[in-house]
Every structure is written in C-alpha cells, then in structure tokens.
Amino acid sequence: MPHLLRFLLLSTTPANAGRIISQIRDQLKFVGVMDPYSVRNNKFKGKFSAQSTEVSILDALRSSLRFKNILCEAVLKVLKSIDQPRNHKVIDLWFLMLIYKNGGSLQKDTQKILKKKIVDGCFCEALFDQCIAGNQELVKDYFPSFVSLSEYLLTCKEKQARKFGIHLYTLLFVEFKDTYSRQEVLGALVTHIGSGIAHEVCSALETLILLTMRYTEDLIPISSHISGILDYLECFQEDNLHKVYEVFSRLALAARSRAETIRSSIANEVLMIIRKQVSNADMMYRKMGVIGALKVVSTLGDVNAPLSFFSSQKSNSDDALELLQMSLDSCKLVPLTLILFYDELVALLEGSVLKPEIIEWIGKHASEFEPMFLSDLEGGQLPLSVPCDGIEGELWINLDGDASPIVLKILPLLSSSLQQQSDSLQILPSQFLLLSVVERLSNQGSLGGIDALLGCPLHLPSPRYLSGVHWKKLTEKQKHIVCFSLFYAVNWIRELLNAFSSQVVDKIENVTPNTKEETVKKLLKRLRNLV
Template sequence: MVFLQRKRPPPPPPPPSPPNPPPRAPQATRTATPDDASASAAVDDAAALLAEAGCTLLVPPHQPPALPSPLSFARALAAADAALRDRLLAGLAAFAESPARLRQLLLPTSAAHSPSLARALLSVPALQPGLLGLLLDKLPEHFDNVLDGMPLHDDVGRLIVAQFRWLDFLVDADAFVAKLMEVLSVAPPRLKKDIIGSLPEIVGDQCHATVVAALEKLLQEDSEVVVSALDALSDLNLSEQLQEQAVTVAISCIRTVHADQMPHLLRFLLLSATPFNAGRIISQIREQLKFVGTVDPRAARGKKLKGKASANGTDGAILDALRSGLRFKNMLCEAFLKELKSVDNPRDHKVIDVWLIMLIYGNGGALQKSAEKILKSKILQLCIRETLFDQCIRGNTELVKDHFVSYLSVSDFLLACKEEKAREFAAYLFTALFEEFSDTFSRQELIGSLIAHIGSGVSLEVSSALDIMISLTSDKPEELIPLSSHITGILDYLESFHEDNLRKVYEIFCHLALAAGFNTGSGGSSVANELLMVVRKQVSNPDMKYRRMGIIGALRIVSTIADVNASMNCSSSQQPNYDEALELLKMAVNSCKFVMLPLILLYDELAVLLENSSLHSAIVEWVGEHVAEFDTVFLADLDDGELSKKYVCDGIEGELWMNLDGNISPVSQTCLQILPSQFSLLTIIERLGNQGSLGGINAVLGCPLHLPSTKLNAFSTQVATRVDNVSQRARDETAVKLLMRLRNLILLEGLLNAYLKIHPLSLPDLRYVGDHGSTSTSKFNLPKNMGDQNMEGNVSNKRQKGHKDKASLEKSTSDDKFKQSTILDAFKRAGVTISQETNRDSQPSPSGMMSRVMEHETNNPCKFGIVDLMAAPAQLDMQRFKFRTLHATCLSLLNYSEPQDTTVSYNESEMPLYVYLLRELQNKLDNLYPSSKPFFSSSQVKSTQTYCQKSMEEFLNKIQPLFSSLRKHLDGAVSMIKDGSDSCPDNWNSHSASAGNPDIPYVVVLKSSVATSVFKEVLGCYRKLLGIPDLLNQANISVLKELLQTFQP
C-alpha cells in the first residue's frame, strides 16, 4: 500500500489562482471517493476512541494532539476491547497518510520532554506491534526528505526513529528488529547512521545476535558507517561469543576503512581486547595498518618534503588511539612485545613496530625496560634498521613532535649500550632528529642530552657522544653556532678525558670556530677567541695534566686552520690565518723545550698530524727546520773508527756497539729519551719532502750505538727502541740490516730483563702514556726499599727520613729539574760507587775493551746465570707500556727470509727473530681487543690507540698477508721439535756476530726454547685473531676465510 501510494500519479495542476485567493479547505478540488470516505470514517472513529481516553486527535495541523496523563491514557486504552483497538490502529493509519498529520503524531504533545501521541500509544502492549509496523512502513516514504542541517522537529524520518528509543518493552522484539534491519539496509547514509547509533537504545539483549549479523553485512557493503557501527557495538552488552564476532568484523575492516575512521576502529579493537584475543588483535593491526603520512625518506631529505597537515592529523589521531589503548591495557603491550620478539625476518618488520615501541616507551612503567631490551636486540640482529626510523622521522616533523621525548630517550638508551652497533644506531637517531627538528628548543634538548653522555665518565659512551658531536659540527657548523653557549659545557669535563677524547673535543670547537671565522687577526669570533685563550693557558701550565690538554688542543687548532683542504672550502670571510697557526705551534714547542714527556707527546702528535693531513707549506717548512737539529743533538762522526773524547759521558767507560757501516757511521749522543719521537718526526718530514723516500737518512740504519761497556749494560735500552722507528718500510735493499737490528734488539732486551731481575728500577718513558704512566704504575714493580721516581727520573726521598741533608736534597731537585738523567746518575741511584780515577781516565777503546771484558767475564762466573734470549722477558714486559711499539709495517719481516745454506733447515737462524715479531703481533692484538684486563690495560690501550691511530679494518688488512707465514713458521717449529739436532745456538751466534752483537758467554739461544716459543706464539696469535669481534663483519669475511683456510691441516 505504501509503495502504491508512492507511485500514484500526481494530480493535475490547479487553475491559476486570483491575486488574493480565499483560504481553501484541504481536498476541496478533489472529488470524494469511497476510499476517502472510509478513511475519513476510520479517522473519526479513532478520534472518538481516543477522546474517550482523554486525548483530542483532531487539532489544527500546526499543533500536536492534546494528551492527558500518559499513564492513565495507556491504562484506558489497555482496558478497551480488542476490536476497538483494531479500529484505532486502522484510524491511525488513515490519519498518518498525510505527512503533516503523521508529524502531529510524532511531536511531543506539550513540553519538549513530554511524550508524543505515538510514544504514548507504543506503551500499550496490544497496540505496540501494529503501531511499530505502521511507523516502519512510513519511514521509507521520508528517505528523500532527509537533508543535512534539517532540525529534528521537521525531519519526519528522524522523528520516527526517535519513537523507538528507550521503550519500556517490546512485545515482539524479533519481528520488530528484523523489519528494522530491513529498513536500515535501504536507508540513506545520514538516516542510516542515525538508526545505527540508536540501536543500543532500541533493541534488547535478546536481539543482539541479529543486530551483529546485520551490522557485519552492512559493514561489508558500506564502509561509511564504520564509526556508527563500532559505537553501536561498543554500547551493546554483547556476550563473549558475539563480542568475538564483533572483533572479527572490526578486524576485517582495517584494510578497507577510510583513514579518517581508522582511529575509531583501533579504539574499538583495543577496548575490546581480552587475554584471549589480544595477540590476534595486535597481530592484525601490525599486518594491516598503514600510516597515511609515511613518505619516502630520500624525497624528504632531498626536497625538504613535509607531511601534509591532514595526513599528520590523521596519523596523530591513530597514534593517540594506540597510545590510549596501550596505556590502560598492559596485556596489549605484552602481546605486542611477544609478537615482535617472534619476528625474525628483517623484511617482516614494519613502521608500526617502531611507533608501538615508542608508544610503550613513552607510557613508561615496568614495560619500558622490556621495550628497550627488545629494541636493542632487534637492532643488534639487524632486524630493525635505519630505514624504518627514517620513514617515521623524515618528513613527519609535526607527527614526531609529540613523541620527541620518547625518541630522544631511546637514543640516550642506545648510546649508553656497550655494543658498538647500538651506539652507531644512536648516532643515526641523534643526527636524524637534529636534521628534522630545526627549532631551538628541540636542538637544545638534543645537545644537552649529548653533553650529559659526554660527562658520564663511561669511556665508550663518552667517545660515541663526542663522535656524534663531531659529525654534527662538521656537517652543520653554522646551525650549531647559536648553540655554542650550550656546547661549551663540554669544557667542564676536560680533566677526565684521555687523549683520544681530548682530540675529539678540540675538533668539535675547531669546526665551530672555523665556521664562525677563525681569523683572529681581524677580530675573529667569540668561539675562536675563547678556544685560543683556553689552549694558551693550558700549554703554559706547569701541571702536566693541563699541559697535555694544551698540546693536543694546540695541534688540533693548527690542523684546522693550517689544513690546505679545509681552507679551500671556506668563504673569504672565514679564511684562516696561517701565521696564527705557526705562532701557536712555536709557543707549544717552546713551552715543552725543557720537559721531556710533554716534548715527546708534542712530537708524536705532530708526526701523526703531518702524516694524516695536508698542512700549509709554511708549517711543514718550519717543522723541517726544527727537526734538522737532530744531527747536531744525537749524531756525531767517527774519527778513524773512534769516538772523539768530547762525547765521553761522565767518565763512564763506553764502546761502539752494533756497527753495521764501519768508520763512516755517526753515533748516538745524549737526550736519548726524546730520540725516538724526534726521529719519528724526522722520518715523516723526510718522506713528505722526498716523495715517500727515506734515502736522505738511510745512514742512521747502520750506525753504531755509543753504549756503556758490557759490564755497564743496564741502561742500554734507553736507545733500544730507536731502531723500532727506523723500520718504516721493509724494502729489499734494507731488509738484511733490519733483521740485523732485530738481533740487536733481542740481545738488548734480554740483557735488560736479566739486569732488572737483580736491580729493579723504573725505566724512562719513551712515549707519553697518559695519566697512568711510569710515575704511578712502576711503583708496583719495584722493591719496597727503592725510592719513587718522577717522570723526569729525579729522586724523591719522601719515604726516607733523616738520612739525607735537606739542603742538598732541595738543591739536587731544583738543579736536576731540567737536566737529562745520565748513566752516572742512574748508577748512583742504584748504589754503584764510581772512583775518581775512573771518572778522570776512562775513555772509549773499541779495539781493546771488548776482549778484556770478555776475558774478565770468562774468569768470573756471571751472577745472572744463563740468559735465554727466547724466554719471555717477564720483568721487561711489566714496563713495556713505556716503550715505543713497532709499526705494523715492520711485521712484514715475518715474510722475509735471508739467503741461507742449504744444509741448514727450517730457517733456524731466523726463528728467534720471528719469536720477537710474533710477540709484538700478540701485543698489538691485546691492545686492540684485550681478552682480559691486564694490569696496565688502561695505559697500554690508550697509548697504543693514540700513537698508532689504526682502525681494526686497517690493521687486519695489514696483517692479512702474514697468515701464510704464520702457518709456515708453525710448521717449522713442529719440525724443529721433531728434529733432535742442536744447531740453533751456533746459527744464532754466527748471525749475531755479523749483526755487531758482542760475544757474551752467558747469553744463549736454546733450540727447544726457540721452537716452543714459535709454536706458542703462533697459536696465541691465531686464537686472538679468531676472537676479534669485527672479524665477523661482512667487510672482513674474506680475511676470516683466508685465516681458516691457512690453518687447515
């Protein structure tokens, strides 16, 4: 009937009306029909029935019917006869044919909160089913009249839906809900959302299954009603089974729902989570959720692309929904962390994983530690990489802004980790956050966090934080200049830094000063002026701790403002002043001229600087002129093979040792403590000026050493390490002399080790070893009755009371402060008495002295016993941190073999040399990656890393060609052990004599000791090489394969 009425043809148009037509009664122009008459009769009948109950139905169209008390009205109708009720429904149906009359039924009867006539009739059980059906039939007739913004009292469709809300009862709920769902399926969008939103107020618990099924079908057909449907499902009191069905329905919508509706969907899912379905919900969210604002990181960096406001707003709402859901339900966080932990393939990790970790981390609580642990594990396993964080950070400034603290906290956590990969990841995060956030507040927070790490005192953490600061200041120095007042906070921690970190600190400030303008002659910048002022004060400070800082800082400044490559990249206003650099260098050298250890440190630092940088020619020329004094200080010419009398040292008998070049060789002189470092600097200058050649100073390789006679050998190692620094390149033309020098070195160290057993004393430092040098550590190696020595070798008699004259002690201390210790001084400290006659008359006699000494040693048994040169020098190793290490290039001598007699097998004559080189290789491996903390670990590791400046990859590339030689020497040692002959001592003696070593009877080389030492050292090197963590890196896989293949049986 309803649809027929909707298809009835429209009446013909009325005739033109006069200008002021009189009011007409409705239907005045229509001809009365039997249907109209029956409808009118039905309306009159219904009006009469309602009038008996106290209600006036027929009122003007703009007024609602007059209704008595709803309670008495319902009671009167309920008591009526069933036939009367049917007549009432028929009359109401006829009355509702007119939209205006239908609207009268739906409007409140009096006040806004009073029920309408339809609402009052629905409270009558006998009338409710019929009236509900009537209203549902009328609802489609008004679909076309639903307009946005129409007030409720004019919207008939919404008025009909309003009658169904909060009914006290439903007589036939199933039939009503089924018909309501049918109408809902064809309703227009606006009315459909209104009906769905009203479902919790309309249906009862017994109809929830029907509603859920209908909504599921509706969501599959129309995704626009997701929000209303989810709100309705949330408000329904569903059973566990229906709740699971509703969750399944919601999960199925994740892929199809519009981005603006995603936050509502996620909120529903998270609120519906239970211990049984939390895992499934999290898993599906991870798999199907896509962020709107995710951009290509390369495009974000290259085009400065930022996420659109709408995208950021949508993603922000999504993150807010996730954050609120995770905050109030820890089981969801646990489910996510468990799910993430089970993902092993890097490709299966998504952007949502990063955001969920950040949300859990930002919520704090007990799960924060779990999130940190899993994130660190994923980073170390290379499952979560920089690209995922790139997609979160790059181009999403507004989105990340609300979570900046979480990102910064995660960066702090990773930077404090011991694992290098975690710290590298932290460096990436700090850099990405700095580049993405240009506002002052964010950058101040980031710089403040880095400075806190720098001041933490944890070595790895401090070093990594400084590396990040170097990266930022080198890439974006102009952007950091406004923050320089914050960065200067690093200077508060200078005293706690070792040399490597000091270099980094000064490099940071040099980058800032260069960007701000380092030309101090024209005013310069406040950063540059402050840096120069600090360095000048440190260099001139008498305290070695501050002078060390000043030396490192001065040379770092010189490397910055005198670097040719850096000056090419500077603008005209930032051009550095080379004169300023030269003056600073001269000031540093002059301040250290009379103090040995600072001068050693200065020379070593300058050598590394010249080797690794391209400095201005004026700087290089001045350094060349300075080191040219080496000839006059350390070298002298022989006169007919003898040394001039003016070089006699306090009357101590001396002779020429280890002369490889005959009478033309110069000989060493005093100031031996700085000889190695100055000679190292000389070789660098020589190579720079001669295209890498050392031909200009090759005479030094074969010259003899002016040492005490064989009965005064205790201090011969003051120059022992000189030959270490000669070995810069193992060339074929000098290899034989280098091997001879190795034999010299083995003998000297063996003798010194033997003397130290009898006369323990602290050896002078030949390199600067930081705060843990000889002054503090050597005390533990000396007998209790020995006095302490300061870094210049002076005597300190603080523990001796009453045995020395105070005046003489003060005079000695003041006079010796700037004087190089002599051999005579050392013997006096050891208690050796030197006669005046000896002081006056002793002269070097190279021709007769050696034979007389050897005869004396033969007739008088040595108190040292047998000295086996192949035994581990335990006494010497305790002070080896003071020695200068061999350059890695010298290890290439392991591949060299002298031409030998075919009757001599296994290269026995060279095996002692290989033992020395293998021990040096083991020391380098221990310093780079110590397996256990040795007694002098802090000083050894620091100084080695400071002086060598080699990374692990560079070192592995250096020693990779030695693997085959290691295997060859191992096989040779095994063959020597199997062979019963004892020809090794004879081979050593013959080659030792050709190297200029004196013949000392109690010094021997035992074959069994040689073979055992080679075998032990090769296997030790192999074990330590396999224990290097970096060997498992992709870049070093080839090195690992070659090492394993070389030692295959």
C-alpha cells in the same frame, strides 16, 4: 580508520590479541618515506609529511595500548618473534615508541627489546630514518620520548646500541630545527658527557663531532649550551680531550663568517684556554694545552680551511704557526711534554692534509734530529777517542762498516754535563718517529733520505765494562751511564724496526727490489742485535 582501529583494539581478548596485532602489522600502510633525505628539499614535501590521519592512527593505537595491557604484551610478543631484518616495518618502531611513551611497567621491557633488535641487527638505521626524517609533524609529540630512548641507547655498553643512539640524536637534531628542540638534544649530550662513564662520554663526544662536521653553522648560534664543557677539561681522559678540542676547533673555524661577537665568544675563548694551559706550571694542564693547540692547528692548517680565522689581520696559517711555536717553546725544556708534542705532531701529519707552510715548519724542526743525535765518522771510525765521564766508548753494531758516515752518539749525550743534552735521549724515539713520518710524506712513502740510520753504529761504552772485574771498578754514576746507554740502545733499535719495516711491508713505488732486499737483511740483523 582511527575509529575502526580503536574499536577493534578495545574489543580484543587474550585469545585473539596476538592475531589482531599481526593483522594490523600486515594491513596497516603506515608512514615511512623510502628516501627520507630527498624529502627535505622536495617541493612536494607536504605530501610526505605526517597527515592528520596518521596522527589520528597513532593516537588511536596509543590510547588502546594505554588502557589494555594485554595489547602491549601481545605487541611485544609479536615483535620478539620476528628475527629477520627484512620482516620489520616502520610500524614496529612506532609500536615500541607508543608503549614506551605510555610509561608503566613495560617501559623497561621496551628498552630491552629495542636494544636487542639493534644489537642482533634486526633494526637498521634506515628504519629510524623512515620513521623520523621528513615526518616532523608526526614525530613532534613524541620528541621527548625519542630523546629519552637516545639517552638510553648511549648508556648501553654494546657498541652497536650506542652507534644507533648517535644516529638517533643526529636525526632529531636535523629534523627539528627549532631552538628548543636542538637545545634539548645538546643538553642531553652534555649530560652524557658529565656522567664520567667512559663509553658514554666517548659516544656523546662522537655525536657532537658528527654534528659539528655536518651542521656547524646550525650549531654556532646555540653553542653556548655546550661551551660549559670547556670548564671541566681536566676531567677528560686524553682520547676524549682530543674529541672535545675537535668540536670547539670546528666551531671556532666556522665562526669566521659570523658576527664579531660570536667569533669572540667561541674562537677567542678556545685560544685563551689553550694559552693558559700551555703556559701553566702544572704538567697536567700543560699537556692539555699541547693537545688543544695541536687540535686547533689541525683545523687551521688544513688545506681546505678558509684564509682567515681568529683575526682579520692574520691568516689561518699564521695563527697555526704561532700556536705551534708557542707550544714548542713551552715544552722544549721538559722532556715529557716535548715527547707529547712530537707525538701529537705525528698524529697531526698522519691524520690531516696540511698546508705547505705548516709541513715546512714541522719538517724544519724534525731535521734538528741530525745535529742533536748524530756525529760524523771518518772512514767508519770515530775521529777522536775521548773518554766520556771516565768511560771509554766504542762503536757498536755497525752494519755499514767503513762506509758508514754517521754514528748515534748515545754515550756522549748521556755523560754530558749539560742537563738538556743528557735529557735529550728521552725524546729520541719521538723525534725519530717524527723525522721518519716527515720523510715518508715528503717522498711518497720512501725512507731513502734517512736510510743511513738503519745501518749506522752506536757510540756506547766499551763492552769490557760489562765484565765483572771492570764493572766493580766503576763509580755509581758510571754504572748508571753504562746501564742507561744500553737501555737507550735497545729503544733505538726498536724504533728502527718499527720505522723501516714499512719499507718492506708496504707497497712503495720508488723503493726498488734491491733496496727492499737490502733493507730486509739489515732489519734481520737489527732484530738479532735486539734479542
């Protein structure tokens, strides 16, 4: 067959080249395992591997395409004319690969056709699976070309093309188990990450996450080839920083069962970097440390995580709680970092199934909302009417009337002489969001435990200060207090709407129709308060 193919192709003319290529596509029963993933562990795997005949066929096709440009053009023309996914075969992918490997002026055309076929949905992932999976002997001579095409796909702006690039990188990593090949794959991914191009960096990190999720143990021995990423953490945008820490958190966790030296080189390095960042005076590095710490906590605190991680003396939960406390201690005096910390805790709760002790710690700190922001009422009224910084306060927008047991103390906090108390209103939205998420997770989606917040009044400056005469009598500081009081009141109502709308929109079993109806009424009133 190889000799016949070589003779046939070398004797083609411009007039019959297209017809010959079409005949080869129709008649050549080329490699392509229908279920390639079942082959890897099959005792008859050798029958499905690339045999010498198939290697010879590829060599014959490649040499013919190299020496006759009209054949390459005919191949590309035939492939362009196919617009239905079901009409494409494994040989089509190999045709493109052979032309690409030969280089020359048609290499870029090959890339463009491949991308178009992928974006248009003509090439499916299964086609790549049949081409590569279980065919290591056949693919190995073309490994660099497959890596090169993966690199190209990951640089494309089209999301579908990058998705195929991720899949192709993963296929190559799984199929080629030798250290050299896997280092080549990792090296290419690191190059993408170092490009600084947002979509390329993101896709490369998604590939690494996929590899660490499925093949963590295979990555640990060669993790030094990606550890250099940790030296450039300040170059990543926040969303990609999450991905970087997810990769190394998973590697560190898996390293628990490896030799102590490997564990130290991964887990200890991750912890050391996070501790340095969290304690750094520079706000940028401290924020990076918080993101890293919470990402590690999501790995350590997962209910399916093993018992031990960084040390034999401590459990995963102990290490996670230590990281949480360390992060909180470094953030609590700086509102911006504390807001980030609470936001990361919310993402942690919503994105992970955590161990009870981790949830308990988070719940304990979420409950600090009440003493910090609320005070008691007597019969729906303030027990004492004491001016705050010379400004008289009143209860605003009380939906529960005399039945309201609590009030949100905006004015007292804002006029406090203690900087920490006056700054606390900046973290009010984030801490309330954390409280509401903890409440929902603890009560099957219901916010019944904190529903008093929806109708409770706000302690704000008297409305009379908004009139022209009284406004002019205020000092600059008092004017700032009045304006910021209204600003924080608006923020509070927005957070109430965001949180309690879930009680109406979502189907929650333990929320009765009467409760839902009452919630709707209060939400509409709060919306009117806002506008």
